[in-house]
Structures are given as structure tokens and as C-alpha cells.
Amino acid sequence: MADADPALLGTIETPALLLDAARLQHNLQRMARQMAALGVRLRPHVKTAKCLEVAQACDRASLAAGVPGAAEPGPITVSTLREADRFAAAGWRDITYAVGLSPNKFAHVQRLLEAGVALTVILDSVEAARALAAAAAAGWRRPVQVLVEIDADGQRAGLRPEAAELPAVAAALQGPGLRLAGVLTHCGGAYHARGEAALRAMAEQERAAAVHAAARLRAAGFEAPVVSVGSTPTALFAAQLDGVTEVRAGVHVFMDLMMASLGVCRADEIALSVLTSVIGQQPQRGWTLVDAGWMALSRDRGLAGEFDDYGLGLVCDAQGRVLGEGGGEWIVSAANQEHGIVTHRSGDATRRLDLPVGTLLRVLPNHACATAAQHTHYEVLGLPGAALQRWPRFAGW
Amino acid sequence: MADADPALLGTIETPALLLDAARLQHNLQRMARQMAALGVRLRPHVKTAKCLEVAQACDRASLAAGVPGAAEPGPITVSTLREADRFAAAGWRDITYAVGLSPNKFAHVQRLLEAGVALTVILDSVEAARALAAAAAAGWRRPVQVLVEIDADGQRAGLRPEAAELPAVAAALQGPGLRLAGVLTHCGGAYHARGEAALRAMAEQERAAAVHAAARLRAAGFEAPVVSVGSTPTALFAAQLDGVTEVRAGVHVFMDLMMASLGVCRADEIALSVLTSVIGQQPQRGWTLVDAGWMALSRDRGLAGEFDDYGLGLVCDAQGRVLGEGGGEWIVSAANQEHGIVTHRSGDATRRLDLPVGTLLRVLPNHACATAAQHTHYEVLGLPGAALQRWPRFAGW
Numbered sequence: 001m002a003d004a005d006p007a008l009l010g011t012i013e014t015p016a017l018l019l020d021a022a023r024l025q026h027n028l029q030r031m032a033r034q035m036a037a038l039g040v041r042l043r044p045h046v047k048t049a050k051c052l053e054v055a056q057a058c059d060r061a062s063l064a065a066g067v068p069g070a071a072e073p074g075p076i077t078v079s080t081l082r083e084a085d086r087f088a089a090a091g092w093r094d095i096t097y098a099v100g101l102s103p104n105k106f107a108h109v110q111r112l113l114e115a116g117v118a119l120t121v122i123l124d125s126v127e128a129a130r131a132l133a134a135a136a137a138a139g140w141r142r143p144v145q146v147l148v149e150i151d152a153d154g155q156r157a158g159l160r161p162e163a164a165e166l167p168a169v170a171a172a173l174q175g176p177g178l179r180l181a182g183v184l185t186h187c188g189g190a191y192h193a194r195g196e197a198a199l200r201a202m203a204e205q206e207r208a209a210a211v212h213a214a215a216r217l218r219a220a221g222f223e224a225p226v227v228s229v230g231s232t233p234t235a236l237f238a239a240q241l242d243g244v245t246e247v248r249a250g251v252h253v254f255m256d257l258m259m260a261s262l263g264v265c266r267a268d269e270i271a272l273s274v275l276t277s278v279i280g281q282q283p284q285r286g287w288t289l290v291d292a293g294w295m296a297l298s299r300d301r302g303l304a305g306e307f308d309d310y311g312l313g314l315v316c317d318a319q320g321r322v323l324g325e326g327g328g329e330w331i332v333s334a335a336n337q338e339h340g341i342v343t344h345r346s347g348d349a350t351r352r353l354d355l356p357v358g359t360l361l362r363v364l365p366n367h368a369c370a371t372a373a374q375h376t377h378y379e380v381l382g383l384p385g386a387a388l389q390r391w392p393r394f395a396g397w
Numbered sequence: 398m399a400d401a402d403p404a405l406l407g408t409i410e411t412p413a414l415l416l417d418a419a420r421l422q423h424n425l426q427r428m429a430r431q432m433a434a435l436g437v438r439l440r441p442h443v444k445t446a447k448c449l450e451v452a453q454a455c456d457r458a459s460l461a462a463g464v465p466g467a468a469e470p471g472p473i474t475v476s477t478l479r480e481a482d483r484f485a486a487a488g489w490r491d492i493t494y495a496v497g498l499s500p501n502k503f504a505h506v507q508r509l510l511e512a513g514v515a516l517t518v519i520l521d522s523v524e525a526a527r528a529l530a531a532a533a534a535a536g537w538r539r540p541v542q543v544l545v546e547i548d549a550d551g552q553r554a555g556l557r558p559e560a561a562e563l564p565a566v567a568a569a570l571q572g573p574g575l576r577l578a579g580v581l582t583h584c585g586g587a588y589h590a591r592g593e594a595a596l597r598a599m600a601e602q603e604r605a606a607a608v609h610a611a612a613r614l615r616a617a618g619f620e621a622p623v624v625s626v627g628s629t630p631t632a633l634f635a636a637q638l639d640g641v642t643e644v645r646a647g648v649h650v651f652m653d654l655m656m657a658s659l660g661v662c663r664a665d666e667i668a669l670s671v672l673t674s675v676i677g678q679q680p681q682r683g684w685t686l687v688d689a690g691w692m693a694l695s696r697d698r699g700l701a702g703e704f705d706d707y708g709l710g711l712v713c714d715a716q717g718r719v720l721g722e723g724g725g726e727w728i729v730s731a732a733n734q735e736h737g738i739v740t741h742r743s744g745d746a747t748r749r750l751d752l753p754v755g756t757l758l759r760v761l762p763n764h765a766c767a768t769a770a771q772h773t774h775y776e777v778l779g780l781p782g783a784a785l786q787r788w789p790r791f792a793g794w
Contacts, residue, residue, distance in 0.1 A: 010501065012501070013478070013501055013502055013505060013794060014499060014501055014502075014794075015794060016794065047734060047735075079692075079734055079735045080692075080735065081410070099676070099688065099735045099736065100676035100677045100686065100688070100736075100754075101676070102411060102674035102675070102676050102688055102754065102755055103674075103754070103755040104407065104409070104410055104411055104674055104755065104757075105410055105411075108410060123677075124677050125677060125678070125754065127753065127754050128676075128677065128754045131754065131755065151679075154682070156686070156733060156736055156738075157676070157677050157679070157686050157736060188733065277499035277500075277501055278499070279496070279497035279498070279499050279525075279554070280497045280520075280521050280522060280525065280554050281522070282548075282554070285551070289497065289553070289554050291496065291497070291499055294697070294767065295476075295477075295770060296794075298696060299695060299696035299697045299698070299767060300691070300696045301696070336553060336585065337444060337476055337766055337767075338444075338476045338477065338496045339496065339497075339553055339554060341553075356524065357499065357500070357522065357524050357525045357528065358499055358500040358501065358528065369734055370691065370696060370734075373692060373771070374770070374792075375792075375793065376792055376793035377793075395771075395772075395773055395792070396772065396773035396774075397410060397411075397412060397413065397693075
């Protein structure tokens with residue numbers, strides 16, 4: 001944890017999104033070491049941070065650890081074409097857009113290709129493949145790479161690895177302007193797997209699904225050079241990734257309470273928090289009011305209802321130390337747009353954080369992607385040579 | 398409802414935030430007529446739209462309806478000092494910041510005052526009053542107006558109207574650089590009151606609390622020229638507002654499924670929706686995948702668990718007509734960052750929206766403030782003289 005000078009924190013108007021540079025670096029190195037050990041390329045998902053500086057730090061960590069294919073700038077995954085635009089403008093070239101493509105984005109895809117981006121898109125049906133093939137054949141001068149999305153766990157999109165339609169989708173992707181490149185999967189079920197054994201099993205399920213689908217494509221006479229898998233839990237808990245060519249992961253850069261609940265990280269490895277001020281009390285209800293409401297925290301409830309319930313976030317002191325004797329005792333239990341209500345996690349209204357108006361606190365996020373999305377920039381603490389630095393993030397589509 | 402040319406909608410990349418100009422106008426006129434009838438000033442809360450054009454439309458509707466104190470630009474309420482900055486830069490001058498003030502915002506308040514803004518802030522304790530008085534006494538050349546926040550319903554911040562400390566807070570606000578202006582309350586309980594009788598009772602509870610607190614201040618020898626109340630439900634259902642000088646309301650401009658659940662509006666009066674495309678199917682699970690996930694919709698669950706559960710939003714066709722024979726049959730039942738899963742509201746997996754990839758749909762928001770906050774601009778449909786216009790919104794603190 002970066003030591004934060006209290007006077008420095010006092011210069012920040014609350015609420016604000018804090019990024020601890022030392023914890024970020026720790027998290028990046030952990031993932032890079034794992035990828036280097038497994039011998040697989042890392043294609044970080046920039047949807048979590050939506051920030052050029054964070055992606056640059058990822059690239060540097062991969063290079064330093066000797067991750068295969070690491071470069072500066074390196075390969076990235078995006079969740080929106082806006083991310084592709086922004087990263088392309090800053091020099092990134094090898095970009096995978098990992099959300100099924102709708103036809104009203106074809107023109108945007110073509111613009112990115114013509115700007116020199118090596119863009120890969122995904123789809124999971126003959127219908128979508130035919131639509132893209134028809135568009136690409138009508139004069140796309142630079143080909144788009146296509147991965148067939150595979151459903152490893154019944155959680156979202158994709159064809160099951162054993163789906164009868166798989167070769168037909170591949171067949172629909174033969175033609176000018178596009179190139180079938182392989183398969184991609186994401187085991188969202190990993191966000192519901194707690195503990196090392198369950199996480200390892202999820203990683204293997206994800207790997208096996210992708211490798212099996214790629215093998216079926218090859219057996220049917222198609223090329224499938226790319227076998228892309230990933231999520232933060234499966235990436236960090238995979239014992240081996242034989243047959244996989246790249247791993248995608250996003251939230252590993254910051255970590256969050258969901259990852260802590262699953263046993264993927266400890267709470268004191270979470271690099272992101274929302275700095276907030278006490279603005280009042282309701283002593284008879286055990287409430288401390290803070291100026292971080294759902295606008296600053298997001299409404300994401302993480303794994304509440306399934307595993308740990310932290311309300312809208314876990315409360316730390318200004319230095320980022322979890323409050324309470326055993327730790328983890330105080331949460332943001334309710335919120336309005338710009339008000340958060342901090343209570344004891346037990347719900348015991350006779351217990352109250354008795355802190356003066358103006359006291360600074362930090363709130364750890366349930367879900368880093370969602371909390372970060374509520375902010376326009378990061379206040380980065382602990383960078384060498386800069387007490388406090390602002391890294392912008394972008395939004396929209 | 399504005400007729401949306403299908404070819405026009407086809408030019409928008411999804412997901413996108415649509416604003417129906419005709420419905421917006423209808424909602425603004427409804428509130429303005431109510432305020433004119435009650436004879437009370439309207440101070441719209443710009444936190445919902447965070448958009449200059451929407452605030453301008455509010456001002457015009459108030460002027461046209463003859464709302465007392467209406468002007469162009471008129472009085473506004475803000476939830477952040479960023480909103481105050483942006484509106485002040487665009488000419489708005491009479492601004493109330495309706496969130497308890499933390500000391501790390503004092504310098505920002507002073508900057509706004511010195512830029513010529515007639516700024517009003519709120520607080521609810523002797524401690525906070527003393528801190529502000531000390532800062533203001535140390536050389537603020539233009540005074541800040543202060544309202545004491547009153548707790549009308551035990552939902553959030555504020556002093557109870559009968560609280561013994563009330564005169565002491567007022568006493569702590571006597572001094573150079575600041576001026577006690579009265580009281581402010583917001584009956585958040587109105588968001589849990591369903592039906593006309595319950596809403597009318599909430600409006601009266603809110604009015605009575607504020608008027609009582611102001612009377613106590615006056616009886617103790619303090620001036621209290623401002624008695625500010627409001628929320629969209631209480632504003633629209635108040636039968637009389639005797640003793641109240643101004644009403645604040647925000648979500649009335651757009652309306653949303655929460656307001657529809659309470660009986661404040663009909664679903665076909667909701668002006669805001671998220672335009673989305675079908676990107677795939679999982680037929681065996683009854684799923685239609687769309688490109689509006691929680692990033693486009695927000696994670697706000699509205700009044701689920703209490704009244705109607707619309708998942709993350711109610712699905713309409715591209716023209717904004719609620720889908721299903723009886724209406725209200727299809728919802729976004731789950732979402733990832735950029736994926737939404739549309740299912741039948743009954744949970745019956747044998748029922749599925751069988752629509753081709755690329756089909757456009759609209760999703761009505763549970764909570765307009767939260768959904769709009771996920772976007773950088775509005776695509777405004779149906780403005781005179783412009784088929785489609787983009788109105789920017791801003792974010793951050």
C-alpha cells in the first residue's frame with residue numbers, strides 16, 4: 001500500500017476515485033508472472049480501466065515478466081468500439097472487440113480497419129456470420145479477423161463447443177474481406193466459484209471448451225490459429241493452458257470485493273477505492289452519512305445474496321486500512337445519488353462510526369469495472385516522482 | 398410519442414440513450430402547470446439530466462405556464478459542485494447545492510461565489526455550521542446562503558423538525574460571509590408510496606415538516622425566507638403548499654419505471670430509453686442477447702422487491718411501444734457489462750422474443766437518473782427542425 005500523506009488527500013475534493021499505484025503494480029506483476037509461467041500471451045481487457053496509462057502499465061509488466069508476445073503497445077481486448085477508437089488513436093493496433101457484433105457497427109469496424117487497426121470481432125451464429133460476410137465482401141479493403149464465440153458454461157453468449165452449427169458458422173466466414181481466426185470463450189461462471197479447487201476447475205472447463213471447439217473446426221478443415229480464453233479468476237488459477245494461445249483478463253489490474261470473496265485476492269490487494277467525506281450523522285439510527293452515493297460507488301451489489309454482502313462497498317480509513325477490530329465491520333449499507341449511509345455490517349443500530357464531519361474515508365468497490373465507470377479520472381497515489389497524478393478515463397460507445 | 402423514422406434510428410450505433418422530445422415536453426408542461434396552480438416557484442434538480450438543453454427546456458416551460466419566479470435562466474438545484482460550475486458557466490446564477498457540505502468543498506464554494514453565483518448550501522448540525530461559519534468569516538467577500546436540512550421522514554440526512562438543536566444550528570450561522578436563509582427538506586419516503594392517497598399524504602408530510610421547522614426558527618428570532626421542499630412524487634401530488642416558497646424536482650423531466658410503479662406516470666410517458674440491438678440468441682434458455690448491458694442501463698433495480706420488478710429495464714420495440722400482448726411482458730433479466738439478456742417476465746424459458754440479429758429495441762429505465770448517468774449524451778428524437786439532435790451531458794464532481 002502506498003503511504004498517502006494526509007495533507008495530500010486533503011487536497012482532493014470528494015468523492016474521488018483513488019488508484020493506489022503500488023497495489024496496481026503488484027496486481028499487474030502477479031498476472032504477468034502467471035502468464036509467463038504458463039507461456040501464454042496476455043491480451044488485457046481494457047474495459048475495466050478505460051485508461052491509456054493503465055494499459056501502458058499492463059504492457060510494461062508483461063514485457064518485464066517475459067510474457068510471450070508482449071510488446072509496447074501490446075494486444076488488447078475492448079468491450080466497445082469507442083475503446084478501440086481511443087486506443088487506436090494512441091497507437092495500439094492489435095485489438096479484439098469481445099462482444100457479439102451488431103450490423104449497425106459494421107461501418108465503424110470498417111473505419112477502424114482502414115485506420116490500420118488489426119481488428120478481431122466475434123459472433124456466434126450463421127445468421128450473424130452471413131451478415132458480416134456480406135458487408136465485408138462489399139468492398140472492405142482490409143480484412144477483419146473473426147473468432148467464433150464459444151459458450152463454456154451456459155452463462156452468456158456463444159455456441160456450445162459440441163454445437164452442430166459450429167462448422168456452418170465457420171463456413172459462412174469464408175469469403176473476401178474477412179478471415180476466420182479461431183475461437184474465443186469467457187467462463188463467466190468463474191465469478192461464482194469460490195476457493196482454489198472451484199477456481200481451478202473453472203479454468204480447466206474454460207480451457208477444455210475452447211480447445212475442443214478449435215479442434216472441431218480444424219477437423220472440419222478450417223484454420224483456427226487463435227484459441228482465446230479468460231477471466232481474472234480463471235487466468236490466475238489455471239494450472240495449465242495447453243492448446244490456448246491467449247488469455248484475456250480485465251479486473252486483475254484493480255481487483256475488487258468480488259474477487260476477494262472468491263479467494264482470488266485479499267482485500268488489501270484492491271488498488272481502487274472511492275475517497276469520501278463524512279457529511280453528517282443520524283446517531284439514533286447508527287448512521288454516518290458520507291458524500292459517496294451510488295453515483296460515486298455504482299449500484300453494483302457484487303456477490304451479495306451468493307457470498308459476502310458488503311452493501312455498496314467496504315469502508316476503510318483514509319489510508320486504505322479496512323475499519324473495525326476484526327476488519328470488514330463497516331459498510332455503505334444504502335445510498336442515494338450523492339449520499340451514502342455507513343452502518344455496522346451486523347445492522348446493529350447501536351454501533352456507529354463516531355467521526356467528525358469532514359473525516360476522510362475510503363470505500364472498496366464490490367465491482368471495480370462498475371465503480372470506475374462512474375468517474376471521469378483516477379487520482380493516482382504513490383507514483384514515483386509525483387505525489388498525486390490524474391489519469392483520465394473515457395466513457396460511452 | 399415522437400414518430401421515429403426507422404431509417405433514422407438505423408443511423409445510431411447501439412447502445413445509445415434516446416430522449417423523446419415530445420414526451421419530455423409533456424412532462425415539463427405537467428410539472429409547470431402544477432407549480433403555477435399551487436403558486437410556488439420551481440427549482441428543477443439538474444442532477445437527473447446534467448444537460449444544459451434540458452434545463453433550458455424546463456425554464457421555458459415554467460415561463461410559459463406562468464410559474465412564480467420563472468426566468469431564463471431560472472433557479473436550479475444541483476447535486477454536485479461540478480453541476481454548479483457547468484451551469485454557472487452557461488449563465489445560470491441562482492443555484493442550490495442540495496447535499497450536505499464537507500469542508501473540502503469550501504474553497505470550491507468560495508470560487509463559485511466569487512464568480513457571481515448566488516449559491517445556497519445546506520447542512521444539518523452545529524458542527525457543520527461552525528466549520529462553515531469559520532471558513533466564511535475568514536474573508537469570503539460574497540456571502541453564501543445556508544438552508545438547514547430537515548428530515549421529514551427518517552430516510553436520509555437532516556434534523557427532525559422538532560429537534561432541540563435546530564435553534565443552535567441557526568445561531569451558529571450568524572456571522573460574516575454567510576446568511577441563514579431558511580430550511581430545505583426532501584421526502585425520499587415518497588419513492589415508496591404507491592397510489593394517489595399515499596402520495597398526497599407524503600406531500601403533506603413533507604410540507605408540514607418544512608413549514609414547522611421554519612416556524613420554529615422564526616419563533617426563535619431567526620429569519621427563514623426560504624422553505625424548500627420536493628421530489629417528483631410529492632411535487633405532482635401536493636394538494637396545497639401553504640408556507641412553502643419553492644419546490645425541487647428532478648426525475649419529472651424524464652420519468653421512469655419507478656415513477657410508473659408508484660402511479661406518478663404511465664409507462665408511455667417515460668421520455669428516456671436505451672436503444673439496443675439484438676446480437677444473438679440462446680434459444681434453449683429463452684434468451685435474446687442485446688448490446689445493452691449494465692454499462693448502458695445501470696445496475697439500478699428500481700423498486701424491485703417492493704413493487705414491480707422489471708429486471709434492469711422493460712423492453713419496447715424500436716418505436717417505444719412496450720412489447721407483449723398485454724404490455725410489459727419482456728424485461729432485461731440479467732446483464733454483463735455490455736450484454737443484456739432479455740427474457741419473458743414470467744421466467745418461462747419456453748417463451749422467447751424470436752427476433753433477427755440487428756433488430757432494434759428500446760429499454761425503459763428503472764431509474765432515469767442512474768441510466769442517464771451511464772451515457773455521455775442524449776440522442777434527441779422529434780425536435781422541430783432536426784430529425785435527430787445530440788445533447789451532451791456531463792459527469793464527475
